[in-house]
Amino acid sequence: MFQKGKVSVVVPIYKVEKYIHRCVDSILNQTYKNIEVILVDDGSPDHCGKIADQYRDKDDRIKVIHKENGGLSDARNHGMKQVTGEYTMFADSDDWLKENAIELMLHYSLRYQADVVQSAFYYAYEDKLLIDNRYIDANDEPLELDNQILMYELVKNEKVKNFAWGKLYKTELIKEIPFKKGVLFEDVFWAHQVMHNVKNFLLMHQPLYYYFQRDDSIVATYSPRNLDIIKGLKVRHQFIEKNYERLIDASYIAILKMCLIHYNLLFMNRKKDKNGIYRKEIQSYIQTNYTKLKNAVKYDKQLNTQLYLFSLHPYFNIAFLGLRRGLRSIRVLSHPPGLEQVEVNLKKEVLAE
Missing domain, CATH: 3.90.550.10 (Spore Coat Polysaccharide Biosynthesis Protein SpsA; Chain A)
Known part of the structure; x- marks a missing residue:
């Protein structure tokens, strides 16, 4: 007890x-x-x-x-x-x-x-x-x-x-x-x-x-071992398919987002992905499950666009994201909501503990 x-x-x-x-x-x-x-x-x-x-x-x-x-x-x-x-x-x-x-x-x-x-x-x-x-x-x-x-x-x-x-x-x-x-x-x-x-x-x-x-920058410290997160999401997806059928599309969306992120990270760390083996694995998964992924993101305009561009060629998606970053930098597009800084003295906050 x-x-x-x-x-x-x-x-x-x-x-x-x-x-x-x-x-x-x-x-x-x-x-x-x-x-x-x-x-x-x-x-x-x-x-x-x-x-x-x-x-x-x-x-x-x-x-x-x-x-x-x-x-x-x-x-x-x-x-x-x-x-x-x-x-x-x-x-x-x-x-x-x-x-x-x-x-x-x-x-x-x-x-x-x-x-x-x-x-x-x-x-x-x-x-x-x-x-x-x-x-x-x-x-x-x-x-x-x-x-x-x-x-x-x-x-x-x-x-x-x-x-x-x-x-x-x-x-x-x-x-x-x-x-x-x-x-x-x-x-x-x-x-x-x-x-x-x-x-x-x-x-x-x-x-x-x-x-x-x-x-440490995630780009500088990136390793193919980071792809374990995609493996984990796929293991969870099998569990979702068995126990929570209504969450299958949400699970596909989570996997797709992570696949796109890590394809780009692998692209930026091409020396760590000899012959593009890991990028090919991601591309193969998306191609194999394209119809299911397409159905899952049908109400998400940006993900739908990214999936389509990636299916034509992964570099098209990379170019698309680069364009969006550029437009944000000149304020044509607004930045997505994210983290806000808390007005607090960190040293005092630590000492208070």
Whole structure:
């Protein structure tokens, strides 16, 4: 049996010596004290393992696991084996929490009898905080979603995010659902399995989690391994076809968007895609499923256009997007709504934690 009222926080650790104190301190300093913190040293080659042990020696709420490097999924799976709390959260070791995050999320979980609670979050940079205000107002009351609406929102990945972090789960809901090892974007392979079993999902609008954005450019650091996200969406699509027939078109749209994005990234990183093997795979998928994709995007003018141009030749779509960027730069086209900067001193915000 899991300990009633206790919240377990699983934190995988790997090469984050620069950030680990900010993360762990933000959890230990929570206003809600009935927690356990499971630090999983995933064979980190720096001093992270030693730092984790130092925390354990100072606070008996901390457990430390040292293991050979196996990746984020493997670390989370090892951490889950040690969970004793009625509720579980995941935090990435370069992110951090608002000091009242757990207290508020648990309060609303109990108030609404929610299986999972998701808070809003900040995109945290070294010098600024950004937030996606398209769908939220921090002053709004939490929004309850039943399973059907939840799965639709998960597939869209706008209001409900595929991220494992930023959510408070009833432990019994996730205990027997491991993360897929050996892949990037492991949350995409995992989230739909969890949400399929959720009866009541609560969407909070207050930002309680800081999602740290490193300076590395996705173009500069891009690797074909990033294509795992498309693999994850295809695995999820098979699940959708079996269990949520009405969401098949939405799932196709999610896959198409990701295929187009990654084709362009591969084009910009042609040296990493010898003989265009990965681009050909994407092109083959779109050609094979063209009729189904065309039907899915029939009400989306831009995606419909992109799909048509891509089917003629992928470079036509690239040229189309380049033209749109150019028109935006001279303000002929308006920029799509996106992230807004929050007027807050980040250093003070961090110190407040």
